[in-house]
Amino acid sequence: MAVTSQHEQYAAMLEEWQEMEDALIGPRAISGGGVTYLPKTSGMIEAESLAATDNSPLTPEQAKQLYLAYKRRAEYPLWVKDSLRTMVGLVSRQEPEIVLPERMKALEHEATCDGFGLKQLYLRIVSDLLTKGRKPLLAEFDDAGNPYIATYTAETAPNWLTSNVGGRQDLTLVVFSEKRLKEGSGADEFNPEYETVYRVLDLIDNQYRVRLLNDAGSEIEEAEYPGLVGGSQSTPLNFIPVVFAGSTDNNPDVDEIPLQTMAKAALKYYQLSADYFASLHYTSHPQPWIAMNGDGDMRVTGPMAAWMLPEGGTCGYLEFQGAGIEALRKAMQDQQNAAAESGAKVIDIGGQESGEARKARQNDQHSALYSVCVTAAEAVEQMLRYIAYWMGMKDAEVTKQVIFKVIPKFSKEEVDAAMLQVVYNIVQSDRAPNEVLFESLRKAGLTDKSDEELISLMTTGGLPLPEGVD
Template identity: 30%
Template sequence: MAFDPTATHPTYDAFAPSWRLMRDCMAGEDEIKAKGVSYLPMKSGTRAIADVQLRQAAYDGYKQRAEFPELVAPTVRGAVGTILDQPPNVVLPPALEPLRERSTRDGLSLEALHRRICTELMVTGRYGVLPGISAGGEPYLAGYVAEAITNWDTDAEQRPDWLMLNESRPVLDRSTGKWEALDQYRECFVLDGRYGARVWVRTSAGWTATEVVEASTRKRRPLDELPFVFIDTNDLTPDPDDVPLYGLGKLAVRVYRLDADYTFALHMTSEPTPWANGFADPAEAVKNGQAPTTLGSSKLWLLPEGAQAGYLEFSGPGLAAQEKAIQNSLDRAVIFGANLLADTQRTAESGEAIKLRLGNQTSTLKTIALTSAEGLERALRNLAKWMGEDPEGVVVTPNTDFFDHTLSPQEITAVVAGWQAGAYSKQTMFDRFKKGELVPAERTFEEEQELISTEGAGLGNPDLTGGNVGGQ
């Protein structure tokens, strides 16, 4: 049997539906509606319509009236913003310093690459980084989303030693100006203690592979391990982790379906239908203009003796239940981080109360902050080995404190009052101000004291005219 680069790992197949749902939810309403019945099944009454065009028109109207709630994308952006509010501290050896400004071939800085990693972990719970060195000897990092890491295997010690990466993409034919699909996969493996890779491309004759290229360090020593780094929500192992916001994505789809039924019911009940009886042959009466067909103050209705007229109107008691079901689902979305959509009562909370309320959320964010930094660090260390540098010279330290410690004016006054009363030392007061972000984190107590002393000497003793006795 011929080798098939498109074959996928069983775990990949299991996770692919959840990744697809999250991608579509991130893309928003247009993408969700473009998928049609995949997310909004056709109503049974609509399916019963025999005429294909009428059936499709009825479904399109049903779908168009529905609104997909934008829950996932704002939550992801807010979570990533919280994680990276304070960027990680990155220490690099001199040979890797250029990566700070340009770490990938498409021009991402190291900070932007880290942001992409965190975003992907929030969306799919998975990302991959493959270090490389260009033909000109420049180091770089290549990133791969979850869907592009299609197949993998491990050795007897559970270390990854074989990998298939989907690099398919549109390419421009400059002779015609048209974009064409390129089917390409990169196979990476360790064979006999040597890391190598080759590229598979689909042609009219089938799949063809390039020659195997083996990587070696600047000291001409072969790499003995696969440098690719799997970055998951909880760890750096090849097997994917659960998608952090998958529950939120499913809730968004649920609300979309409920809203479709709700707006359909509103559409059907919003306009009462007039009726009139008393005509022997209603169809003939309409044809001859005897039966009224329009409404309005300028339209005179002349009905036969004994005829009646009225409205067919549905009060819609089920609408309240549908509205409540939608609100309940939106309230459940709060659990997954969509706090902006909840009708919460805003009251003053202490720092400890906030920590308790947000404990579960921040634990997820902390895990992703730690894992993303650990994965980036490992990828950079693998690249450092390749470059002949000391891998221990690479350190990526993330921020894991997501709470606002800024002191209010009242708290500042209280801290100073406590020091003046002798409850604690000036050093303790300084440490509290430092934690409360009144003093830069890198400044020492001695440096602050020197600044205070210098400022006092410069100001001198003010005179009554507002000038300074000490002069300039």
């Protein structure tokens, strides 16, 4: 097996992760994706094929412009980015319980290699779980012997293996891909070049080993066998200090992406909008035609082009009727409704349910925000315990002295405000029907008024929105 080999679950999800990454970046990435996200129409394909032939009335550049104009008119909504910001904002109000021994106290305020504390790390994990369903974490020590938690993206952990170790299914191999600055006489400090290297973590004879390999699988640096701090190389670490945080649980398997349904709806809206706005463009720009006998003189005058025709000449417009425009508009609204509903489902934690009913439903709906908060906190706690054990603490000490817990306690008001912010953003983004927002207000118990009454309130700014929704 080559170091560049990919786990089958990784290979299956790579395209989905890229789509979610582009959804977060927004219109620039989606438009830059070209035909990946917005296929050409059959007419555009035919025009480009015709332009490539001899004696074509179209040049290749003119044929290319047909698609570029079509793509520029399309509109990609920022539903995923706006919803993620609302959800992480809701989570950021939760204060984690942090208990650390004295020699690990510094981690509370400086836990990552770029200097962020444990709460900021926790919020990063939540964000990645909502958009990728996965966040790999690695326990490490810097050159000064200080512990930290290295973070990777779902896309930079291409391979892993688990085996039965002492009766448990534990990681026996993890491969991370990393970008490394190229060194050499031709290096340009203003335009640096990078190469991909692979950090390979495995267990050899129940001993943790770390290697850095190139694409060919050759070692770039000498292999390391980290031992317990305060011990020696003859006191090996007998596990791989990696946790794959997930949206469902923290085992190495790839989990579902909570915000994927919303991203799919936004992408479909983008594709529909290309046809919708192209149709509107054609209806507002009818094709003029002129019919004359012989070589009569025709003149065009004035800023709005009044035509002066010779005797017997006729003219008119070929107008695009656009009978399907209303169907396109309805389909776009359907996608907006689907996005609003999916966002509300992810954020819904069942504030009015009993504890047992909520627990049962959450067990059935693992990708809810509540579940993501819990698994993210468990992943951070597991990493801290790995570090504590690595630093020489006994199991009993680790359990008592190393704690990172977040028990989400969202108030009904906070949940209603966050859910409605997601819906409100989508409704206010362009032409989404107000009825989507009105129905959400009624579900939240904020009003029992009819659609007509709420429309009247909108004009006066009296809509019953929770505090913080804007």
